[in-house]
Amino acid sequence: MKRHNAAELPVPVSYGSERDAKTGKVDKMGGAKQGRGGGCCSLLWFMLVLSATVTMLVRHCYDSGLGQGAAGVVRIDPVPRPSYHTRKVNPVDRGGGRPSFSGSSPSPPVAGSMKPMLDSGGGSPSFSGHSPSPPDAGSAKPELLHESGGTASVPVTVDNKSSPSDSSTGTESDGGGEPSSTSSLPAAAHPFARALAAADDKGDRCGGRYVYVQELPPRFNTDMVKNCATLFPWTDMCAFTANGGFGPQMSGGDGGVFQETGWYNSDQYTVDIIFHDRIRRYECLTDDPSLAAAVYVPFFAGLEVARHLWGFNVTTRDAMALEVVDIITARPEWRAMGGRDHFFTAGRTTWDFRRLNDGDADWGSKLFCLPAINNMTALVVEASPWHLNDAAIPFPTAFHPASDEAVFVWQDKIRRLERPWLFSFAGAARPGSAKSIRSELIAQCRASSICSLMECADGPSNKCGSPASYMRLFQSSTFCLQPQGDSYTRKSAFDAMLAGCIPVFFHPGTAYVQYTWHLPKNHADYSVYISEDDVRRNASIEERLRRIPPATVERMRETIIALIPTVVYAQPSSKLDTMKDAFDVTMDAIIDKVTRLRRDIVEGHAEEEKLEMYSWKYPLLREGQKVDDPHEWDPLFAFA
Template sequence: MRRHHAADLPPSVGGDILKATNDKLGKFDKGGGRCSRLCSLLILAATISMLARHCYDFGVAGSSATGTVARVEHGLSSSRHRTRKINPIARGKSPFSDPFISPPRDAGHTNSGKALPDPLASSVPVDTGSSVTGPDGGGEQRGEHAFARALAAANDRGDLCGDRYIYVQELPPRFNTDLLRDCGTLSPWTDKCKHTANGGFGPQLSGSQGGVLQETGWYDSDEHMLDVIFHDRIKRYECLTNDSSLAAAIFVPFYAGLDVARHLWGHNASSRDALALDMVRLVTARPEWRAMGGRDHFFVAGRTTWDFRRLGNGSTGWGSSLLRLPAVRNMTALVLEASPWNLNDAAIPYPTSFHPATDEGIFFWQDRVRGLKRQWLFSFAGAARPEDARSIASHLVEQCAASAACSLMECRKGPSNRCDSPAGVMKLFQSSTFCLQPQGDTYTRRSVFEALLAGCIPVFFHPGTAFVQYTWHLPKNHAEYSVYISEEDVRRNVSVEERLRRIRPDDVERMRGAVVGLIPAMIYSDTSSKLESTVNDAFDVAVEAVTRKVTKIRKRIVEGLPEDEKLEIYSWKYPLLGEGQKVEDSHEWDPLFASN
């Protein structure tokens, strides 16, 4: 996008016009009586009008009180082919370097003085008219719908970014970077400041840690830094645009996970909701919102969905109400664990500690874990949960401890917890053929992705741990890469070891090959020095899924088709449906998701 500033103008433009005007007025004065006073006034008015128009078009700076006037050029015509440009940006630097881009107002009112929209309102404004809204809020008659240019770009085969453009909705720093500045408040129990370094990757691990890790690409990463990792990565996304009418999706850089973590313990509901409500007021007041009422907006909330779904309207209960706000229900939230009964969130992988900077680093790691000799049939890294009647962890600890074919790493709270060591966990999983992955505090656990990274075949006991969660990143057919043993079988003391020994060696090799093939889509790469990539990582997979979702909605609107309505109580089931299957058809997991 090209913005014209006073510095771009030829120095003589304004002066030449004024000189010409004065010369003309002088001629009329010398003519004495050849033109009446009224005629002179009309000529002066026309000249002032011409000056005003010229200043608008070329961005002539006004006084300090009025600032600079700039006309925004809305990109290239959709009829022209645009070439893909990949411009890597240094870590931490904003991709929006134009100093004349006005920062968003951080106040309770819009520029017009009208109050911002109520985030608790049930109605969401949608612009379904014929104008296309650009980043400056102006409209241009370009098509039947406000997103016509974006669809045209998506169909432009000469533009490699056509269906991938992302527009970043600017927010005041208190919604993101200020939280990193105040990192000491992010957790009441541990110091999170070190984990905010390196774009959210945390401190770099030195050496190979006894031959377990590669020399480079490994970090001491915190699983709850996904907000920072995703935002830092999107700053270097190759298809950014600052023309929202071209965007396949709009990213809102709100660090929802870091914000709510500050208030989960010892704070009231008002504190937990305050920043989320402010974000909604600001975003819904922006012209970009009107195009689709937020259905083209997405953000990252780097915790499980349950931290943002406080039940009821009271002040008690766990977490914030972010994902229950009416406006946010139109947006897409990328979380570490999604709800099986809601449609406005999607699960993406937990961050592991491996963030390779090159494709070769990924390929080298895949070759390494593929060729490892594994001395243990299975292993378990976890802790018994005798106080939790729902958990089967205690049963698995007992079975693993009693088996000569199992390696057990018991996780304990405190600084001596071996499960907090990336090298320790990797060593365990690299030496095991199968890795037991029961539910954690919630359905999912980071250990799933550490096992996949180590080339260890995961054993799941509940479909909510992976099968109905990471549907963008994992195969629909779970038998390709994993083993499923029901929790009820474990509670009946069915032997996990016997079940695993029944699997034929050929099938084990096939599953391990599938697991190793999944590794690129499970990791968040370090792209700070990479100009291009042939491998799609977890970030790439998630962004592509979001843009594909938005484009599908837009095409249905253009074609006059009704919304693809889905019952939220079956949200876990929709990604599993095959050709011709209906959501009402019975499924073996129906009893496990019978109610919210």
């Protein structure tokens, strides 16, 4: 790990004249006073003053950049911070407009329900409970925006009190605003100028990649892992928080389904721990925030909210969210960009953090509804299609390779497998949801001689209870059906890809508008899309899949096999040499996002005014396309 200490770099030094403590007069000679006697003392004082003057001149030249040849670091003088303004968005988004679905989505859990759903991840039981689904057109729709129902220009509230403005910096004192998208200041005048200069330093292998870790008390992170028995009301999570969040190690290859090493029974909601463990070993950490390309906030938001989703009032659910905002917005690192260079993990679905009302029966916390958090990048396993600053990253799978060779061996294995089933489905029906198409999928699979069905259920009859069971199914199938889970997404989609099984999606919210950093923009390269409406109209899934030419199937499988490194989380104690895993891809995307924003500010480019109601569409745009151009999925993400 390369840790960059600020003490190793030249820093701005202020050289001022000394002031006499009694008279208050400034002594231009640095405090040296000559007496009337002259003589040897006068000569001695003259030599001392001359020496001090030469030393000051040399240090001044160094600080001015004349002495930096070897270090390659430009001195950045302290300057007034740039003014901030709040991002403009479409009024329907901030003003309480309600998104609606014309597609299907399962219903949210009943308030006060104490029973977790099993099939949240491709056959494997979820030991962390499930999230409410996004709203659909036929249900009472929760707001997906700020809890205030007003415009984005409201100040950040901490502990339910508005913070006053800081007139000296032009910011709100809690940092709720954002940097101006245009600037007349020179590049060196920006508080992030050193970070941009480092990015241009070709001699620094970490230039442009430094990450500063924010300081937080351990109760916001590691204390939760120490108290793992309290993370979930029905299951002791200590087994699944072990091994850096990977969970219990699986050995012996389980009858040839896995390799001998690198496989774990990972829970789908431990991304907070996995990321933290990797950040601790990140090779380009720095102790100097002015050099950082991004700032990591080690708040385990996913673990924290899971402790209080069932049986706790909203005051308890929001307490730590409000506290962490209070802490990070008071830090000097926040001032540089109003938090837009900050990121954190919230390893559950976005819906667990978007409660707008303050009734105890309403689901989740309001963490993502706090304006300060909307300036940051929140890493979740499922993002909102209507919000710009949460980003979806892959669910953890069972594979956590320790080397490139482990990945190559696995890729070769699944490339050679015989796949007797054309398609398969692992999951449970949703009899209580009128919108779910799972019953139709199960019926079609049962009626087909070339489909394998693995039904999940409560109790001992559950066939999806271990990673080996559903991974064996996926390894024997060409296509794997991936309908929506308890919300849009399913861990099962990543399990299927890990097995070399081509996923079949029925709603774009399950993958296409989610994992845009990790999956190809052209979804036809690696998957099949059949709309939910087609399934409801009794379109034959078997016929659709049979019509795909063998050469196309082979090309799609090779694309999936090549994607495997980017959708798994490698061992933190080792490093993949020739490939990037899900963590690496995520870090590159965050740093690129912050760096582009900083360069736009320095160059005076106006930041693109994005409408959050079209957040799902921006990553899909191709050359020359506009966000308001018609898209086939517009009805699925339409605002009522």
